[in-house]
Amino acid sequence: MLTSLGFKRKDFSVVFSLSNVPEVQYFVARKTELVEIHKALSGDGSRRTVVLHGLGGIGKTQLSIAYTKRHKDSYSAIFWLNINDEDSLKQSFVKAAKQISREHPLAFQLSNLDAKENIDKIVDAVKVWLSLPHNTRWLMIYDNYDNPKLPGNTDPTAVDIQKSLPESYQGSIIITTQSSQVRNGYNIHIRQLSDIQDSLAILANVSRREGLRSDPDAIMLAKELDGLPLALATAGAYLDQxxxxxxxxxxxxxxxxxxxQESTPELDSYEDRTLYSIWQISFDHIKQQNYLSAKLLCFWAYFDSQDLWLELLQHSDSDDPDWVRELTKDEVTFHQAVRVLSNHGLVEVHTSSQELIESRGYSIHGYVHSWTIHVLNRAWDPRLARLAMKFIGSHVPESESFRPWLTERRLLQHAMRCSYIVLNNLVPDDDIAWECHKLGLLYAGQDKLVEAEQMYQRALQVKEKIWGPEHTSTLKTVANLGNLYRRQSKLVDAEQMYQRALQGYKKVVGPEHISILSTINGLGVLYQHQGKLIEAEQMCWQALQGYEKVLGLEHTSTLATVYNLGVLYQHQYKLVEAKQMYQRALQGYEKARGPEYTTTIDTAYNLGVLYHNQGKLVEAEEMYQRALQGYEKALGPDNVITYIPALHTIWNLGSLCIYQDDMVKARTMCSKALLGYEKALGPEHPTSQLMRQSLCALDLKKPLSTSKRYKLLRKLRLR
Known part of the structure; x- marks a missing residue:
């Protein structure tokens, strides 16, 4: 029995790693709490949950790290999730998926674990994997659950942890939170360090000073700091510098x-006063060392606490404060300023598994960030808030840029800070129209459609007030609202926005202006959704002719419209016209973006389906093989069997073999596809069941007559 359990655990093993977890060096062992956590999580593999609650900076995260390091051999896999907000939580699931995929390449069917359109599927896939039979010895740490969705909490950004928990009642969970109201498991209250020697140990380790354990002044300081690990560490960092x-x-x-006490009488908490007093001492010294460091720390209040990086701040112009341009003029100056903050224990390198296309960022503790907001910026500066919004808006990538979703995802938390500033009227309305429009673009790019609508609506209100309803900038926001409403299936609202934008543009720009063509193209797609195929065709052709004249035959906007026409013609069963559009789009995408671009491969596959439906089996096989080779090159041969579009391609290749009376190869191809469907979707998924039933219809012993072959293909649902 023990051997069996060990084998099962090995089946689901994932290498232990703390590579992206903010570990500190000054943690002192809380032996009593460690024993209590271990006792609460011990069991037979059924669900065990521990909630560590206590003050910010009390050491909950570091206690969890100490537990995982001590008991890592008791678990098959350990995953660390940042549940500070929904976006951070989803990114943590992406990290977990990558950890799982390295050990178990066939665990997921998703080809690109960084693609924004896959992120919700990734969350679900990880939860399913954690719920598999016998996969009971994992540990999940949900860290920073400080804004829980509880009765009475009206904050729209509050997180509901229940939605992120695996469904099966198995595995172990640790939750860290500042809220004593979280009741998801066995609660352990993490209090201040009670042993003065533990406090002295932190002071000594961080300050690198000897003899503190018996120093009367050190003992008095430790008592004053009341066993708060974050305060002790900050004081130690100052004494080191x-x-x-x-x-x-x-x-x-x-x-x-x-x-x-005199300047901020509203601070009632002794712990808050202790920490804020410690940080003020450090801040006074920082101002003496490097005034740019002090300016940056104050400016941080207008951004999110996590992941502030150099390039994000490099959008200043002559109207902005001189210190901003000086701070960001080069990497050396910026990193020197950050190093001073880091040396004082206020800033650390941001830990993230997300792929970066710019420099790595820095983060500050949430408690430190609160201090920068309420003390350093006690007098709110709308100019700095506006400057932060300008930088974030300026950094929103264009759709044609390299892998724009990576930058969009990185900007999200800062965008949420901007939304808070806008929705609480902390900046003048007449100065943020452009920024709100850019935030709308960012949210729309990350499928946050509610937030996008809020920002577009605010931008529209300001633009109408300042520039009027027919200004081109106003109409641009109107058109983007049309795109947004179409994606939300608010088709009537979408058409109203498109028509308003179109009529407005006609008054102020020429008929072949890009803005008009883009709006006409949007109307074409909308009409297709509404089933108005004749009107859709008219709009798409009008947009295409305009794009060809203004942008040229090979521009990606032109090619996208050509592809849309191919889809439209296929829906209308105009297969000759659809073929012409697909072929043109395929050739254009190959030239513009290369044969391995996903849009190129998808176009090749769709062209194969078209040939298949026309009975042009040679051409269909050529396109299928081309698509399959593209998928194999893009994903790797071992991962193709987990990617649904590639499985469709393999299955369709199998169906072609039936036409050619090569039943052995047909069964081989379809069996390979079925194995992939079962791996990707699960054996009980309706698609897997349908394909399994269809595969049973293949008879390898008897040659098929034409009529029987046709019936078989109909059963396989490939014609």
Missing amino acids: VAISLSDYLRLYKQSWVQL
Whole structure:
């Protein structure tokens, strides 16, 4: 029995890694809490959950890290999820999927774990994998669950942890939170360090000073800091950087406490006053060392706490403060400024598994970020808020840029900070129209359609007020609202926006302006959704002729319209016209973006289906083989069997073999596809069941007459 359990655990094993978890060096062992966690999670593999709750900066995350390092051999896989917000949580699931895929390449059918359109599928796929029979020895840590969706919490960004939990009642879960109201498991209250020696150990380790355990001033300072690990670490970082005695530091601390009490009387929490006083001492020294570091820390209040990077800030112009241009003029200056903050324990390198196309960013603790907002920026500066929005809006990538979804995803949390600023009227309305429009584009690109609509509507209100309803900038937002409503299936609203934009453009620009052509193309796609195929064809042709004249025959916007016409003609059973459109789009995409671009491969596959339906089997096989080779090159031969479009291609190739009376090869191809469907979707999925039933119809012993072959192909649902 023990051997069997070990084998099952090995089947689901994933290499233990803390590569993207913010581990600190000053953690001191909480032996009692570690024992309590282990006891609560011990069991027979059925679901066990522990909730660690306590103050921010109290050491919940580091305690969880210590537990995983101590007991890693008790688990087949350990995954770390940041549940600070929904987007961070989804990115954590992407990281988990990559960890699983490295050990189990056939676990998922998704080809691109970085593609934005796959992210919800990835979350579901990981949850399904964690719910598989015998996969019971995993551990999930849901870290930073500080904004839980609870009764009375009206914050729209609150997170519902239940939606992210695997369905099967198995595995182990640790949740860290500042809220004592989270009741998802066995609750353990993480309190301040009670042993003064533990506090002295943190001070000594971080400050790199010897003899502190018996130093009366160190003991007094440790008592003043009341066992708060984050405060002790910050004080230690300051003592490491500054040649100051502990008695002098203690004097500065008490002075800072008094000043804070006078300037911020609303701070009721002793713990808040302790931390804020410590950080103020560090901030005063930072201003002396590097004024750019101090400016950056103040500016951080207008961004999200996580992942601030150089290129994001490199959008300043002559109207912006001089210090911004100086800070971001080159990498050396920027990183020097950040290093000062890091040396004082306020900033750390951002840990993320996400692929980067720009420099790595930096993050600050959520508690430190709160201090920058409520103390350093006690007098809210709308100019800095507007500047942060300008930088974020300027960094939203164009659709034609390289892998734009990676930058979009990275900007999301900063965009949410901007939305908070806009929706709470913390910047003047008459100065943010462009920024709101860009935020709408960003949200739409990441399928956050509700947030996109909010930003587009705010941009539209401001533009109509300042520039009027028929200004080209106003009409651009109107047209984008049309695109958004179409994606939301609000087809009547979409048509109203398109028609308003179209009529407005006709008054102020020429009939062949790109804005008009784009709006006409949008109307064509909308009409196709509405089943108005004649009107759709008219609109698409009008857009195509305009694009050809203005942008040329090979521009990607032209090719996209050609492809849309191919789809439209196929729906109308105009197969000759559809073939012409697909062939033209395929040749154009190959030239513009190369044969391995996904749009190129998809076009080849669709052309194969068209040939198949026309009975042109040689041409169909050529396109299928071309698509399959493209998928194999893009995904790798081992991963093709987990990618649904590639499986469709393999299955269709099998059907061609039936026409050619090569039943052995037909069964081989269809069996390979069925194996893939079962791996990708599960054996009980309706598609897998249908394909399994269809495969049973293949009779390898008897040659097929034409009529029987036709019946078989109908049963295989390939004609």
